[in-house]
Amino acid sequence: MGPQIFLVVVLAATIGCRQQPSTILKDSPEQVLARLNNVGHAVDASLGGGKVRYLGFEVMPEGALPGDQVTVLHYWYANGPLEAPYRVFVHGLVQGAMGWVDHGDHMPVPSPDQWPVNLVVRDEHVLRLPERLPADAVELRVGLYLGNDRLPVDDARKHDGTNRIRAGKFSVSGEPLPLPSYYAPRLSVAPKLDGKIEDAEWGGAPWIEEFKKSRGDGSSSLKTRARLAWDPDHLYLAFEAEDPDIQAPQKKRDDPVYQHEALEIFVDPKGTGDYVELQASPRAVLFDAAFTGGPRRNMQVEFDARYEVGVATNGTIDDPQDRDVGWSTEWAIDVASLPGGEKLGTDSLWRINLFRIAKDRIGGRQVVDESAWSPPLMGDFHNLERFGLLRFTEHVGDATR
Known part of the structure; x- marks a missing residue:
């Protein structure tokens, strides 16, 4: 009725x-x-x-x-x-x-x-x-x-x-953008954190070859790729970033590196909405923050994760007169320092996303290019529903998915 x-x-x-x-x-x-x-x-x-x-x-x-x-x-x-x-x-x-x-x-x-x-x-x-x-x-x-x-x-x-x-x-009868998965291999020896990303040190970890624009409408104009690996106490991460104009004016820990150029990982170890964002600049300046209860909620800027980042640059930082090639990073993240972080094993499943903020000075103005492994479908990276799946394997899998 x-x-x-x-x-x-x-x-x-x-x-x-x-x-x-x-x-x-x-x-x-x-x-x-x-x-x-x-x-x-x-x-x-x-x-x-x-x-x-x-x-x-x-x-x-x-x-x-x-x-x-x-x-x-x-x-x-x-x-x-x-x-x-x-x-x-x-x-x-x-x-x-x-x-x-x-x-x-x-x-x-x-x-x-x-x-x-x-x-x-x-x-x-x-x-x-x-x-x-x-x-x-x-x-x-x-x-x-x-x-x-x-x-x-x-x-x-x-x-x-x-x-x-x-x-x-x-x-509705739209076409959902699927969530990506990545299968990270276990390493017996930690990679040297110098930013040079030697293949032999990364155990054959497959590359994520494409970062997409934030709204999911195509690939980023600048090439970015990433790979991940693990041992029980650490998550390892590497980025390679094409960059014709490397910029990094910030100098101190927790300076707002996101205002210029940064590579970032967001991690929700339990998939509960309690997550952290970790960032690194071309100068290896780190910024991190923790959130509890959902996107951008209860931000803790005083939070400090234990992570190290090595950076290698091919070009000059903050010199707009020349043309640079790019920069690369290698990370070691202490899992125990993350809220909800526990020793990793093959039964672990994390929700994560990887981001890049790129800026180039063209014609007297800053041109911004924001991209992601799993596009958040908006300009704000804090869309937890779009976090991809990170799985942990003993050996190299056949591919990323």
């Missing part, structure tokens, strides 16, 4: 052509939640100290094609009046990435401060899917906002740390 319509709010004189008037339902919140459990996405999150409940949403149609429009029906319930004219925000994420689906921010009619108390409000709006859609699902993050402030979500388990309710995912 569908929802019972109690009153259709029609305020044609006060609405724009895009925003449909809301529908007030006779159904109880429990009836709506039961229905959404069967044909939609039930959430039941309270906001503003219990003043408002977000019950969930439906999408029509499920499985839409790239370029299509989808209609989203949100269900709200006001336990008490809101003091201000909050608006609804709707953010669509693709494999954890923002920027693919236009925001569905809108002012419902009537506005939330005019919602009738103790009645369910069904709010309708339209989202347009992009022509290129690298996913088979779109995740919605939903809430209420006024200016730059979001109405707090009462239960921390229901939101993402920024008062965006994790509403759920609906299916």
Whole structure:
């Protein structure tokens, strides 16, 4: 049985052509939640100290094609009046990435401060899917906002740390970008950390031959490759980076090397959202930070991992008058110094990603090239959903996958 319509709010004189008037339902919140459990996405999150409940949403149609429009029906319930004219925000994420689906921010009619108390409000709006859609699902993050402030979500388990309710995912007919895997061989002798990457020292560890642009739309314009290996106490990592204009003005540990050129590894040893980022510059200046509870949450800049990086450069650093060839690095990361890090074995499985920030001075301006082993699908590297899989083997495997 569908929802019972109690009153259709029609305020044609006060609405724009895009925003449909809301529908007030006779159904109880429990009836709506039961229905959404069967044909939609039930959430039941309270906001503003219990003043408002977000019950969930439906999408029509499920499985839409790239370029299509989808209609989203949100269900709200006001336990008490809101003091201000909050608006609804709707953010669509693709494999954890923002920027693919236009925001569905809108002012419902009537506005939330005019919602009738103790009645369910069904709010309708339209989202347009992009022509290129690298996913088979779109995740919605939903809430209420006024200016730059979001109405707090009462239960921390229901939101993402920024008062965006994790509403759920609906299916689309895009083409997901698969997550890569790498099979790292075990080393009996640690490589010499001089940045020269002698093949004999790396036990035949296969190269990751291609870094892709951050949005996943092709290869980086500058060649970057990487390889990994391990022993029970260390993760070993090597990068080779083509670079016609090597830049590294930072000189001290934890200087913001990411503002210029850097090679980076992000590591989530347990796959729980507690992770670290480790960076190195062409001058072997290191930057690291730890995060707990999800992307960019609870950043600890005082965190110091135990890792060493050797660098070899073919060119001159910070000299824009000549043309450089590139630089390479070799890393040894003490596993025990990482949150959640334990002795490595063939049963270990880590979530990681590898990144490069490159900058070249061309025509009097800085041209930035950001690339990754597993593209985060946005400019922000902190997309944990796009971390690849790192597996540990006793011997060299047949290939990276």
